[in-house]
Amino acid sequence: MKIKVSGIVELSTIDYPKKCSAVIFLSDCNMKCKYCHNYEYITKNVYEMSAEEVFNDIDFLFAEAIVISGGEPTLQPEGVIELAKLAKSKGFPVKIDTNGTHPEVIEELIKNNLIDYVALDVKCRFDKYKELTGYDGDIKEKILKIIDICKKNNIFIECRTTFIPTVMGEEDIEEIAKTVKDCNLYAIQQFEPKDAYDDEFKKIHPPKPKELIELGKIAKKYVDNVVVRSFEGEIRI
Template structure:
């Protein structure tokens, strides 16, 4: 498989577990705010699943996270990696943009993943402009993935990186009301400093307080809502926000 990088040990990518993170090369979206786009398109190392595990800190890692880019573009490599992880007793999380439902279905139904995180980029009528992907198609895909995970008792997280000037509270309301059956919804702080496109670097990022207000909107539809910022992770509990200080670094 084509790998762009490996983080040997992370405390923020798999909830409540130390994990190794494998970033696979290539993506079928081109989001201008992505801080990882240059790395996953310009860096590519051919590696087997066994070679990936040799580059992990197996002494402390408790789980494997497969990210990108878009890992489902390499279905055979991902499946091989998941099988090896399961043989070694590792729970597996996969990050996806939701474009390849059949790949996720195959992994879930064969019990090769324990956690699926789907990026919901924006309100669906804005998808084409922001990502180049048709919004109605991606909406159907995301709903299918949620159903597949729920039917198979696999944890399903949806998450949105909030881009000021591109998005507003109506985006969060539409997204939350659409993906209301997911197990958790995360609103993530935009990292303008490391954005791929120059135009996005000029956009001022939201404050923690602004994101918490968006979290309250999402809470009207989804019970489990968190806000992730560079200062920490905040869980929205009705009128009370719990702060989990973890120095969150948004990965996608």
């Protein structure tokens, strides 16, 4: 079968914690986040490849893990499963980045022992989802389902939020943290305006690291393991 792929990064030191990884970016997304830095890239650069062709394109000299990202990879469930099976057959741990809209795909991967790490983007406070992402669905219930599935099966689940000043405040982080309290790790990430999809978002100044740290302290009331990721690096709260 053919998988719609937008790009491959042969070596990343930031996408799989404590491991060098190869990152496979799948095309298409069912959200249109105004702050997204690669929406046009993943919708305009589309190559149809088999899982074998994808892996033949990767130099595995330094890679210790595989990350399947997007776009939203769960829109291509059969493709994700094929990539994960091939990665596992080669002895690689597998991480998936997801927006949480298809918990059934995550469940299928877990059921077949094809996944080791799930990174779940919690975009904003749940009543703001339609405005910020264009997605109008029961996202909170789906996020909770993914966290529950991962916890029951001992799969590491990271939830993460990109904090956007003027659009979000302390109450947003507090509500999100209360919701994802059972995840293994909650990360608050620094917004980068220069590549935002919406021109209005390019005008928003990124939050300062000290502001993110204060937000991390709020999240820490509810989640045991909290980190802040800024342009300067990662800080554990």
